[in-house]
Amino acid sequence: MSAPDLRIFILINGLMALLMALLLFFQARTYPRSIRGLNHWAIGQLLAFFSTLLFGLQGLVQTLVFAGMGNVLLVLSGAYLLVGTCRHMDVALPRYFVPAVAVYAAVAMVWLIAGDAPYLYRLLFICGTMAVLFAAHAAVVGEYGNASLACRVLLTVSVLLTIVMLVRGVTAWVDPPASSIFAASTIQVVYFASFSFGLLLLSIGGVLMATERMRGELEYLVSNDSLTGAYTRRALFALGENEAARCQRLGTEMAALMMDLDHFKNINDKHGHHVGDMVISDFVHRAQTLLRRPAILGRYGGEEFVALLPDTTREEALRVAERIRQSVTTDPALPVCQVSIGVATFNHAAPDTLTALIDRADTGLYRAKQLGRNRVEEALASPSTHANSASTSTSPL
Numbered sequence: 338m339s340a341p342d343l344r345i346f347i348l349i350n351g352l353m354a355l356l357m358a359l360l361l362f363f364q365a366r367t368y369p370r371s372i373r374g375l376n377h378w379a380i381g382q383l384l385a386f387f388s389t390l391l392f393g394l395q396g397l398v399q400t401l402v403f404a405g406m407g408n409v410l411l412v413l414s415g416a417y418l419l420v421g422t423c424r425h426m427d428v429a430l431p432r433y434f435v436p437a438v439a440v441y442a443a444v445a446m447v448w449l450i451a452g453d454a455p456y457l458y459r460l461l462f463i464c465g466t467m468a469v470l471f472a473a474h475a476a477v478v479g480e481y482g483n484a485s486l487a488c489r490v491l492l493t494v495s496v497l498l499t500i501v502m503l504v505r506g507v508t509a510w511v512d513p514p515a516s517s518i519f520a521a522s523t524i525q526v527v528y529f530a531s532f533s534f535g536l537l538l539l540s541i542g543g544v545l546m547a548t549e550r551m552r553g554e555l556e557y558l559v560s561n562d563s564l565t566g567a568y569t570r571r572a573l574f575a576l577g578e579n580e581a582a583r584c585q586r587l588g589t590e591m592a593a594l595m596m597d598l599d600h601f602k603n604i605n606d607k608h609g610h611h612v613g614d615m616v617i618s619d620f621v622h623r624a625q626t627l628l629r630r631p632a633i634l635g636r637y638g639g640e641e642f643v644a645l646l647p648d649t650t651r652e653e654a655l656r657v658a659e660r661i662r663q664s665v666t667t668d669p670a671l672p673v674c675q676v677s678i679g680v681a682t683f684n685h686a687a688p689d690t691l692t693a694l695i696d697r698a699d700t701g702l703y704r705a706k707q708l709g710r711n712r713v714e715e716a717l718a719s720p721s722t723h724a725n726s727a728s729t730s731t732s733p734l
């Protein structure tokens with residue numbers, strides 16, 4: 338069987354790198370700016386493509402051009418892929434990282450080629466340098482990545498590429514290769530195949546990671562209120578139904594707090610809508626810090642919020658509500674805004690629904706407003722009207 342033509346093989350892999358670069362550039366243009374790293378991954382693939390073009394010119398141009406520039410571009414492609422991953426994961430790299438890598442690779446190449454060093458030394462240089470870059474890549478993904486499929490792909494491929502480079506370096510040292518990168522030997526074919534395939538998989542991992550991040554951001558936008566970060570009404574009910582079913586199954590208690598900022602219209606009128614927005618955000622932030630997992634805080638209406646407290650007794654719920662009522666803003670730039678809270682707990686005596694629970698908390702809130710605001714009022718557990726709702730109240734101190 339004749340040995341495969343490595344020149345064609347390398348050029349085909351270069352074309353695949355070009356296609357990946359175009360895909361990544363396209364993603365970078367269409368995805369939100371918050372999804373970072375795509376441009377750097379694309380540049381990494383583009384540089385890999387140009388390096389294959391230069392390698393393909395062996396025999397047609399001087400060694401300094403095809404081997405020197407080709408290898409420098411290859412090292413830079415590894416550096417850009419690492420920068421892309423660091424940017425995507427918000428890991429800081431020195432600003433001079435890429436220029437430093439470029440200078441290092443260029444000096445090494447000029448030195449090796451001007452000194453007429455054999456191909457073995459260029460190969461050892463590339464294997465060593467790329468092994469370090471891929472190992473750094475694996476370290477970043479391992480340290481800062483999550484358990485998603487994309488991160489696992491990226492980590493596995495980075496580790497495998499590090500191993501490929503190290504193995505190729507060691508085998509080249511033990512059994513020095515012929516003078517040309519295109520002199521086909523089994524080990525050289527395996528090395529090219531795994532390196533090119535690995536580089537491609539790295540970018541696929543990047544694409545997957547960006548897509549996962551995009552999905553996460555969309556999910557957040559759908560389920561979280563943009564002003565406060567609290568759950569939207571839809572998400573509140575979806576999550577709440579699950580917790581309610583779990584509590585009903587286990588026979589544990591569950592409470593709902595319906596909270597409404599007092600005289601909020603006056604704050605808007607007096608200080609402006611922008612300050613009103615900040616007051617709402619500040620309130621949610623304070624409430625979040627007073628709630629413990631697995632509590633669910635959602636925005637029910639304009640300045641009306643619901644907190645669902647699974648596995649929480651009536652007494653605990655009243656205590657939490659009172660702490661929220663008593664907490665005041667720590668921001669001196671914001672006007673003080675008080676809150677009225679209605680509290681209700683699950684009625685285990687009769688089948689209850691989440692909607693019924695929230696309705697009863699609303700009844701408590703109605704009463705709190707009626708009784709002068711800035712207070713916590715509890716609704717009775719039975720399906721109620723405003724008239725029969727209150728059993729306990731906590732007045733302002």
Ligand SMILES: Nc1nc2c(ncn2[C@@H]2O[C@H](COP(=O)(O)OP(=O)(O)OP(=O)(O)O)[C@@H](O)[C@H]2O)c(=O)[nH]1
Pocket residue numbers: 564597598599600601602603605609610611612613614617638639640706710
């Ligand atoms: N700044 C700001 N204002 C909002 C937002 N959502 C609702 N509001 C305002 O909140 C105010 C609610 O007014 P009302 O329903 O009369 O209630 P209130 O003034 O708080 O009076 P009580 O609830 O009876 O104590 C309205 O003026 C809404 O425009 C928001 O996201 N930002």
